[in-house]
Amino acid sequence: MNRDNSLDSDLGDFDTWDDEDSQKNRYLTFRVGAEGYGLEIRHVTEIIGIQQITEVPDMPNFVMGMINLRGTVIPIIDVRLRFGLEPREYDGRTCIIVTILNETIVGLIVDEVSEVADIPEDSVEPPPRVSRGANSRFIQGLGKMGNEVKIILDVRKLLYDEDPDKAGQGEQENG
Amino acid sequence: MSELTNDNIEIIQDFIQESRDALEQLEQSIIELGRSEGDPQAINVIFRLFHSMKGTASFLGLRHIANVTHAAESLLDQIRSGQIKLEIPGHVDLFIQASDFAKEALVYVENHLNDSGMEDGAKTLTARLHGAISGRSAAKPQVPVLELSAAPVKPSQAPVAAPPVMEAPKAPAPPPAKKETEFFITPEMVERFIQESDELLQKLEHNLLEWIKSPDSKEVVSESFRNIHSFKGNCGFFGYADMERLSHQMENLLDIARSGASMDVSHAADTMLQLKDTLRNAIADASQGGSGAIIGLEALVSLLEEEAKAAAPPGGEEREVNRIGEILVAEGVVSAEDVVKALDVQSKPLGEILVDLGVANHDAVERALNKQSQKEEGAKPKTAAIKRQDIRVDLEKLDTLITLIGELVIAENMLVNNPDLSGLELENFNKAAQQTSKIVRELQELAMVIRMVPVSGLFRRMIRLVHDLAVKCNKKVELRLAGEETEVDKTIIEIITDPLVHMIRNAADHGVETPEERKNAGKPETGTVNLSASHEEGEVWITIEDDGKGLDRDRIIAKARQVGALEGDGSDLSDKAVFGFIFLPGFSTADKISDVSGRGVGMDVVKQNLDKINCKIEVSSTKGQGTRFVLRIPLTLAIIDGMLIRVGRSKYILPIISIRESFSPNPGVITISTDGQELARVREEFIPVVRLHELHRLSPDSKELSDGILIVLDTADGNIALFVDEILGQQQTVIKGLSKYIMDVGKVRGVSGCTILGNGDVCLILDVRGLVEATARHG
Numbered sequence: 001m002n003r004d005n006s007l008d009s010d011l012g013d014f015d016t017w018d019d020e021d022s023q024k025n026r027y028l029t030f031r032v033g034a035e036g037y038g039l040e041i042r043h044v045t046e047i048i049g050i051q052q053i054t055e056v057p058d059m060p061n062f063v064m065g066m067i068n069l070r071g072t073v074i075p076i077i078d079v080r081l082r083f084g085l086e087p088r089e090y091d092g093r094t095c096i097i098v099t100i101l102n103e104t105i106v107g108l109i110v111d112e113v114s115e116v117a118d119i120p121e122d123s124v125e126p127p128p129r130v131s132r133g134a135n136s137r138f139i140q141g142l143g144k145m146g147n148e149v150k151i152i153l154d155v156r157k158l159l160y161d162e163d164p165d166k167a168g169q170g171e172q173e174n175g
Numbered sequence: 176m177s178e179l180t181n182d183n184i185e186i187i188q189d190f191i192q193e194s195r196d197a198l199e200q201l202e203q204s205i206i207e208l209g210r211s212e213g214d215p216q217a218i219n220v221i222f223r224l225f226h227s228m229k230g231t232a233s234f235l236g237l238r239h240i241a242n243v244t245h246a247a248e249s250l251l252d253q254i255r256s257g258q259i260k261l262e263i264p265g266h267v268d269l270f271i272q273a274s275d276f277a278k279e280a281l282v283y284v285e286n287h288l289n290d291s292g293m294e295d296g297a298k299t300l301t302a303r304l305h306g307a308i309s310g311r312s313a314a315k316p317q318v319p320v321l322e323l324s325a326a327p328v329k330p331s332q333a334p335v336a337a338p339p340v341m342e343a344p345k346a347p348a349p350p351p352a353k354k355e356t357e358f359f360i361t362p363e364m365v366e367r368f369i370q371e372s373d374e375l376l377q378k379l380e381h382n383l384l385e386w387i388k389s390p391d392s393k394e395v396v397s398e399s400f401r402n403i404h405s406f407k408g409n410c411g412f413f414g415y416a417d418m419e420r421l422s423h424q425m426e427n428l429l430d431i432a433r434s435g436a437s438m439d440v441s442h443a444a445d446t447m448l449q450l451k452d453t454l455r456n457a458i459a460d461a462s463q464g465g466s467g468a469i470i471g472l473e474a475l476v477s478l479l480e481e482e483a484k485a486a487a488p489p490g491g492e493e494r495e496v497n498r499i500g501e502i503l504v505a506e507g508v509v510s511a512e513d514v515v516k517a518l519d520v521q522s523k524p525l526g527e528i529l530v531d532l533g534v535a536n537h538d539a540v541e542r543a544l545n546k547q548s549q550k551e552e553g554a555k556p557k558t559a560a561i562k563r564q565d566i567r568v569d570l571e572k573l574d575t576l577i578t579l580i581g582e583l584v585i586a587e588n589m590l591v592n593n594p595d596l597s598g599l600e601l602e603n604f605n606k607a608a609q610q611t612s613k614i615v616r617e618l619q620e621l622a623m624v625i626r627m628v629p630v631s632g633l634f635r636r637m638i639r640l641v642h643d644l645a646v647k648c649n650k651k652v653e654l655r656l657a658g659e660e661t662e663v664d665k666t667i668i669e670i671i672t673d674p675l676v677h678m679i680r681n682a683a684d685h686g687v688e689t690p691e692e693r694k695n696a697g698k699p700e701t702g703t704v705n706l707s708a709s710h711e712e713g714e715v716w717i718t719i720e721d722d723g724k725g726l727d728r729d730r731i732i733a734k735a736r737q738v739g740a741l742e743g744d745g746s747d748l749s750d751k752a753v754f755g756f757i758f759l760p761g762f763s764t765a766d767k768i769s770d771v772s773g774r775g776v777g778m779d780v781v782k783q784n785l786d787k788i789n790c791k792i793e794v795s796s797t798k799g800q801g802t803r804f805v806l807r808i809p810l811t812l813a814i815i816d817g818m819l820i821r822v823g824r825s826k827y828i829l830p831i832i833s834i835r836e837s838f839s840p841n842p843g844v845i846t847i848s849t850d851g852q853e854l855a856r857v858r859e860e861f862i863p864v865v866r867l868h869e870l871h872r873l874s875p876d877s878k879e880l881s882d883g884i885l886i887v888l889d890t891a892d893g894n895i896a897l898f899v900d901e902i903l904g905q906q907q908t909v910i911k912g913l914s915k916y917i918m919d920v921g922k923v924r925g926v927s928g929c930t931i932l933g934n935g936d937v938c939l940i941l942d943v944r945g946l947v948e949a950t951a952r953h954g
Contacts, residue, residue, distance in 0.1 A: 056939065
């Protein structure tokens with residue numbers, strides 16, 4: 001029933017890229033705030049529009065709750081809040097990227113999905129050693145695409161890594 | 176069986192399955208044998224189990240298994256007949272080893288479809304068993320112990336080890352009864368018949384053993400009757416006249432028993448158990464293309480007739496003499512020796528006897544046998560239905576089915592409660608919807624029970640464990656089981672197995688004291704561990720209780736301080752809190768580490784495992800009197816009756832089973848205690864009020880208690896009155912677990928899972944016990 005607001009069509013033959021080789025060096029790029037980000041395509045299962053989210057109590061503030069994905073209940077996190085940015089109204093461009101890490105399925109709310117891009121291995125730089133921002137811990141690498149730079153995110157760290165500065169604030173209000 | 180066809184593989188797999196079932200019973204009986212110091216009942220059971228395993232194993236060419244079971248059987252037979260005195264624990268240990276060997280061999284067979292890799296183990300064990308046999312007093316003639324040869328053995332030619340006097344082993348009979356109507360029976364049909372008959376006989380055996388245990392059970396008799404009846408029907412259909420005749424007679428006897436006539440049950444059942452073996456042998460013969468004929472049929476039939484006569488309503492006299500050989504000996508017609516000789520001859524196939532007598536040559540007999548089996552392809556028509564009682568299904572398929580049914584329930588909810596339909600006049604639709612709902616509900620119920628299995632298998636495994644532990648620790652421990660028929664989900668059985676082993680181990684090793692200590696404490700020398708299962712409060716409770724020395728509160732407190740889990744002297748802590756420390760990692764108060772337990776890696780692992788299925792552990796203990804653990808396992812996978820409630824914009828499901836009542840409170844019933852806890856007065860009771868909006872930080876319609884509804888929730892740990900805005904109605908709820916991610920990153924309190932509502936929204940299911948506990952902590 002979520003198919004209606006699925007954005008699969010915008011991404012052409014997205015569904016057909018399921019073979020290992022063709023996934024290599026492919027990234028789903030998206031935007032949160034002013035920055036462009038990328039996720040390895042092998043972690044992405046689908047992209048759906050924003051929908052009714054049921055809140056779950058006693059969660060870190062970036063965990064928005066759970067949604068019903070065709071009969072499966074999956075948790076949803078807001079990448080904006082994960083980065084410690086200000087919350088923003090969801091609009092028609094807001095998307096949920098459904099990711100899979102091992103067997104855990106989690107939906108990521110992002111401001112806008114851009115495209116699936118090839119970034120060859122030699123165009124990906126390791127993350128900067130020294131960084132002021134706390135968010136640098138999510139970075140897996142920096143991908144150069146022409147003039148642009150996409151920040152490639154490490155899904156595991158995005159989901160699980162505890163914020164060293166904010167440790168202990170996990171239970172703060174989320175409603 | 177050199178070439179393995181699919182059919183054969185299937186037979187082997189069936190054999191493995193059956194043997195595993197048998198082994199469970201076997202272990203129990205062997206331990207019983209040791210405990211009862213040679214109970215003839217136990218000997219019989221063990222004998223039969225080894226015997227039937229041997230039969231099938233040799234049929235399948237699994238000669239190592241066959242050799243070991245055969246040797247064990249021979250030893251048992253000698254013990255049974257009094258020629259060897261049962262040595263405890265020597266012989267009991269041997270039998271246990273044989274049973275262990277069989278278990279191991281089955282694993283090998285499962286992987287390799289033969290047992291060639293088990294040769295060494297088999298040799299050693301067989302030698303030891305034979306040693307036990309030949310070690311007996313040499314006064315009596317030695318019964319030859321045979322090694323089954325490497326070549327596939329035709330059971331019809333393998334002498335059955337020391338048959339009981341009455342058991343007349345199969346042998347190709349003189350020309351079988353001619354069949355007028357010949358119609359085509361395929362080998363596949365015969366194969367199926369053999370398999371089925373074997374199953375029926377096994378069931379019968381089980382029934383008969385049950386019957387001996389509970390002679391008054393009509394049910395068991397009826398079931399035996401049904402089994403032998405189907406067996407008879409099948410035999411008739413395939414034209415095995417002798418088997419049909421004998422089983423018919425057994426059926427008659429059971430019919431008499433069913434009609435309520437008094438009879439010596441254990442005697443009748445014993446006789447029939449022997450006859451069952453006779454039938455089993457005949458079936459084995461038939462499986463090799465033999466005629467399934469039974470020598471001495473008339474004697475067996477008349478024996479049953481006698482039994483039936485004795486069972487006449489006034490109640491039969493105890494009859495001592497029942498075997499034809501014994502009767503003849505008693506009447507002085509022949510000597511006992513002659514009978515043994517005669518039996519020896521009797522046990523040989525007729526063909527061999529003829530060859531031995533020199534009246535026919537080997538080839539001629541072989542030809543005759545071939546001819547005979549060809550003639551057997553006829554049968555008289557009979558309308559006996561061949562029914563299979565169960566099939567084995569891949570668990571994965573079952574899981575998919577159950578998931579699908581869960582989805583169906585949600586889809587049905589979404590359809591019937593579709594917002595598009597609201598306000599429409601839908602008489603026909605509603606009728607159809609109702610019908611659908613009914614079917615869906617039935618499907619749900621089925622889905623819930625389909626994966627349920629009784630805990631008996633799990634429990635029985637513990638008998639062995641306790642036995643071994645008791646021997647190892649030089650203690651006397653008896654394990655008592657109760658509620659074995661309680662059913663829980665199969666996955667739950669898998670998850671609780673390890674924890675249960677740990678806890679039983681603890682109970683026997685740490686809990687129960689040595690016999691001297693017990694004597695000094697004025698307790699019986701034998702300690703008791705009770706293991707029981709029951710349904711309580713919509714959960715399954717598994718209780719492990721010992722009458723040992725109990726938990727030492729002071730020592731636990733001392734240890735807790737030592738590992739830094741506790742500050743202060745702990746005197747203000749409740750027993751519950753103190754006993755909770757034993758679940759901390761690395762926590763052990765054992766003085767010495769035994770090789771059984773005491774490394775302190777037990778209870779925390781237990782807890783971790785049980786947490787996986789949301790199972791709660793309760794500990795209670797009285798020093799010097801014992802310890803009691805209760806595992807409270809929620810019925811997961813379940814579809815529960817839920818009550819949909821609302822607080823502000825949020826909806827929740829409450830399990831109806833926990834709801835006692837609900838009411839709209841007027842201000843008069845609310846009292847505020849000194850610590851600020853609101854209490855609602857319900858009749859003579861003051862119940863703490865829990866505001867769900869505070870617990871889950873919601874914005875309710877109103878914070879005034881009188882504007883909303885109080886729902887009184889009842890649990891074993893206490894009551895609470897939950898304050899909500901509104902009750903929306905009852906709803907069938909498919910429980911879905913919370914995502915592991917949610918559990919990992921958050922600390923969800925008072926929520927046990929979630930479900931999907933009719934409109935597709937996700938809704939949390941409240942964990943009533945969690946709510947009560949949260950209140951108890953804060954209140």
